[in-house]
Amino acid sequence: MTALLLCAGLLGLALWVLPRLYNRFWETGLDCKISFTQDYAVEDQDSALLEVITNNKLLPLPVLEISFHMDRRLQFGAGDNASLSDQTYRRDVFAAAMRQKITRTLDFNCAGRGYFRINEAGLTARDLLLTRKYISSRPQNTEFYVLPRPVPTGQIQIPYSKIMGAVLSRKRVCDDPFEFGGLREYARGDPMKYINWKATARAGRLLTNLHESTLSQRVVLAIDMEGGGLQGDFLAEAGVRVACSLAERLLAEGIELSLYSNGGDVRTGGDWKLEGVSGAGSTLFLKKKLACLQLGAGLPPVCDFLPQGLDAEDLLVLVSRNQRDQLGEAFSQALGRGHGLRVIPCGLGTSEKGREELLQFSNIEPVWMEF
Amino acid sequence: MKHFNFILALPPRQLLLRGLARLHCGLAAAMVFAAVFALLPMTGLSVGKAPEEVFLRGLLFAIPTALCYYAIKGLKALWQFLLAALGLCGLAWLLVGHWGGAALMALMCLFRVRVRMQEEDEGPITSFFDRPAYPVLGVFAAAFLASAVAGLNGLQRLSLVGAVLYLLVCLGFHGLSRVDHYLTLNKDMRNLPVRRIQRIAGAAVAAVVLAGAVLLLPSAFSSSGGVRIQLPQHTPPRGGQAQLDEARSPVGVNQEQPLNFLDELGGPSWQIPPAVSYLFFGLVGLGTLSVVVLGVVHFFRDFSRSYSDSRDLVQRLTKEDRDQDAVVRAVRRRPALWDRSPNAAVRRRYRRAVLSAAKEPPQETLTPAEVEAWAGLGEHRLHELYEKARYGPEPCTAEEAKEAGRLG
Numbered sequence: 106m107t108a109l110l111l112c113a114g115l116l117g118l119a120l121w122v123l124p125r126l127y128n129r130f131w132e133t134g135l136d137c138k139i140s141f142t143q144d145y146a147v148e149d150q151d152s153a154l155l156e157v158i159t160n161n162k163l164l165p166l167p168v169l170e171i172s173f174h175m176d177r178r179l180q181f182g183a184g185d186n187a188s189l190s191d192q193t194y195r196r197d198v199f200a201a202a203m204r205q206k207i208t209r210t211l212d213f214n215c216a217g218r219g220y221f222r223i224n225e226a227g228l229t230a231r232d233l234l235l236t237r238k239y240i241s242s243r244p245q246n247t248e249f250y251v252l253p254r255p256v257p258t259g260q261i262q263i264p265y266s267k268i269m270g271a272v273l274s275r276k277r278v279c280d281d282p283f284e285f286g287g288l289r290e291y292a293r294g295d296p297m298k299y300i301n302w303k304a305t306a307r308a309g310r311l312l313t314n315l316h317e318s319t320l321s322q323r324v325v326l327a328i329d330m331e332g333g334g335l336q337g338d339f340l341a342e343a344g345v346r347v348a349c350s351l352a353e354r355l356l357a358e359g360i361e362l363s364l365y366s367n368g369g370d371v372r373t374g375g376d377w378k379l380e381g382v383s384g385a386g387s388t389l390f391l392k393k394k395l396a397c398l399q400l401g402a403g404l405p406p407v408c409d410f411l412p413q414g415l416d417a418e419d420l421l422v423l424v425s426r427n428q429r430d431q432l433g434e435a436f437s438q439a440l441g442r443g444h445g446l447r448v449i450p451c452g453l454g455t456s457e458k459g460r461e462e463l464l465q466f467s468n469i470e471p472v473w474m475e476f
Numbered sequence: 477m478k479h480f481n482f483i484l485a486l487p488p489r490q491l492l493l494r495g496l497a498r499l500h501c502g503l504a505a506a507m508v509f510a511a512v513f514a515l516l517p518m519t520g521l522s523v524g525k526a527p528e529e530v531f532l533r534g535l536l537f538a539i540p541t542a543l544c545y546y547a548i549k550g551l552k553a554l555w556q557f558l559l560a561a562l563g564l565c566g567l568a569w570l571l572v573g574h575w576g577g578a579a580l581m582a583l584m585c586l587f588r589v590r591v592r593m594q595e596e597d598e599g600p601i602t603s604f605f606d607r608p609a610y611p612v613l614g615v616f617a618a619a620f621l622a623s624a625v626a627g628l629n630g631l632q633r634l635s636l637v638g639a640v641l642y643l644l645v646c647l648g649f650h651g652l653s654r655v656d657h658y659l660t661l662n663k664d665m666r667n668l669p670v671r672r673i674q675r676i677a678g679a680a681v682a683a684v685v686l687a688g689a690v691l692l693l694p695s696a697f698s699s700s701g702g703v704r705i706q707l708p709q710h711t712p713p714r715g716g717q718a719q720l721d722e723a724r725s726p727v728g729v730n731q732e733q734p735l736n737f738l739d740e741l742g743g744p745s746w747q748i749p750p751a752v753s754y755l756f757f758g759l760v761g762l763g764t765l766s767v768v769v770l771g772v773v774h775f776f777r778d779f780s781r782s783y784s785d786s787r788d789l790v791q792r793l794t795k796e797d798r799d800q801d802a803v804v805r806a807v808r809r810r811p812a813l814w815d816r817s818p819n820a821a822v823r824r825r826y827r828r829a830v831l832s833a834a835k836e837p838p839q840e841t842l843t844p845a846e847v848e849a850w851a852g853l854g855e856h857r858l859h860e861l862y863e864k865a866r867y868g869p870e871p872c873t874a875e876e877a878k879e880a881g882r883l884g
Binding site: 106108109112113115116119120159161165167168182196197198199200202204205206207208209210211231233234235236 | 636640651654655658662665666667668669672673675676677680681684687688691692695696698699702703787788789790791792793797798
């Protein structure tokens with residue numbers, strides 16, 4: 106009987122010690138790292154998130170739950186393990202034995218443009234007999250950009266051509282003697298110093314050098330991010346895509362760009378603007394910046410964000426779904442004596458009616474784009 | 477047939493849970509029967525069965541219990557269940573070998589009907605019969621006390637063995653039901669590592685049950701059942717009561733007393749020869765040990781390799797990974813208790829100063845300067861001494877350690 110009581114005491118002691126061991130050591134050697142597999146992706150593309158759990162100790166964790174908040178624009182497969190509100194609260198369960206590292210890859214679809222960041226992951230573990238629950242968190246540092254989807258070439262061609270036409274028509278003739286552009290036959294009035302004598306000797310007739318222009322044209326893009334309702338949000342997003350596609354093409358042409366918007370910057374929390382961007386190498390930077398542009402309701406007018414005293418040579422392009430007269434007036438005033446383009450994303454089949462109702466200004470050329 | 481297929485389709489852990497739930501009824505009923513059959517002769521009634529036999533046959537009560545559960549779940553009309561209940565009472569009587577089985581089954585059927593009527597109003601209810609509960613150990617404790625008072629060695633041994641078995645059933649059931657509850661609750665979750673959770677938590681439950689069995693069962697089986705409780709002497713006021721006491725056999729309550737009602741029924745019952753018992757227990761012990769060793773080897777081999785499970789890549793941490801982690805921890809580790817060097821003294825002094833200023837430990841990721849800013853500690857010299865002790869190429873001197881002590 107004494108032996109039985111001793112053995113029972115021993116068993117009781119073991120069952121008493123086990124939870125205390127977990128109380129003391131459950132977090133020791135436990136690490137959780139969440140990271141996106143890519144730095145960025147384009148809207149509608151698929152990407153993946155990596156969850157890496159390390160349990161570097163001898164106590165196994167039969168149940169380890171990892172939870173974190175994620176924007177609902179990143180859609181995980183069939184909404185699994187996620188509860189939706191304005192954000193997605195995601196919870197994943199792992200079972201980590203002693204001295205194990207578990208890597209889980211979660212595929213998701215980039216359903217919307219944006220900048221996404223995971224700052225913290227919650228940890229909930231249970232002891233070996235699932236009697237107790239332990240809660241903690243781990244700081245995370247991973248970010249992901251969903252870049253705007255490009256607008257099809259056929260659709261963007263009209264506004265692009267209009268912008269390029271305006272740019273070329275304003276281009277001041279100011280040749281750079283060091284930038285060789287080609288040869289042509291001499292015409293009366295050409296300066297003698299531009300005659301290419303070697304080519305003239307070979308051709309047997311007078312040929313003069315052509316030079317490229319060095320004076321670059323600057324285009325200022327103003328993006329109106331005022332949303333409102335499903336249709337409003339959709340068209341505002343379409344506006345960002347238009348701006349992105351235009352900017353990409355203009356940068357490829359070597360045109361300097363400045364972009365302004367009334368939407369906030371998600372990443373910095375301040376106003377959104379991007380000044381003096383040039384060169385095709387800046388395209389990714391520009392797209393990432395556009396990914397951070399925040400949509401909102403009740404925003405101040407976009408023209409309030411344009412810098413004062415714009416150069417008369419600059420071409421101003423406004424991208425806004427807003428067809429209100431006040432916006433047109435404000436934009437016309439901002440242009441002053443200059444000339445600008447007003448790109449208006451609108452619903453399918455609504456451009457005709459919009460054209461009739463839109464208040465016309467002499468210095469604004471409207472361009473309608475149906476989505 | 478449909479219900480039968482449903483049972484077969486259940487996961488093994490749920491089948492095991494159901495089995496344990498039935499066994500709990502069998503064990504409790506067996507103990508009650510054995511206690512009654514052991515105590516009845518003391519009232520002058522003669523019974524023709526040994527308590528051990530009654531206990532073993534009483535375990536079969538688990539079978540009609542299981543059938544009763546499926547009958548109440550499967551039969552739609554009450555009259556159908558009442559007919560089935562009659563059959564179950566008969567079966568219980570046949571299996572257990574006495575009317576007590578039928579009576580207990582009738583009682584169970586009544587409770588089942590009551591629970592079912594409650595379920596119609598309140599939703600699913602887990603009946604007492606479907607869940608082992610630690611308070612039921614009181615039945616075994618009562619049998620133990622009765623045997624100790626009455627001096628019944630056989631009943632006492634049975635109560636101990638029964639209690640241990642019931643405790644093991646409870647441990648196993650509650651451990652497994654926690655795992656099952658968690659997995660059922662999260663069954664719709666994608667990538668839920670069911671197999672690994674079952675393997676780790678199930679192995680832990682099995683280990684607890686096995687440890688309990690290894691520790692308690694041999695002691696329970698080898699118990700002589702000689703514990704006695706001597707009640708205070710009571711002199712009856714009337715002579716009639718005294719005569720009744722004299723009529724009973726005067727058994728010393730503080731000494732072991734073998735049961736003699738079997739002798740009255742025609743001599744001692746046949747017993748298994750000791751050599752056969754030893755051989756049997758030896759083989760069972762050897763088999764159990766082999767299974768345990770193989771299980772442990774298999775368990776650890778599974779955890780020591782890398783494999784893919786669903787979307788998870790499970791890797792064993794290499795020695796390099798562990799060493800890297802150990803290095804990080806060593807850097808963060810406090811000076812050892814036995815370390816009485818000036819460096820350790822300075823570091824302790826610094827730690828005390830920070831904790832007294834901030835009242836709670838700082839984050840591990842902060843640098844000393846950040847810690848001081850966070851804690852509001854403005855002792856520049858202490859900071860210098862700490863940096864020297866912690867990161868400096870030269871160790872602190874004894875004078876510097878004393879200086880740090882004065883600064884605090």
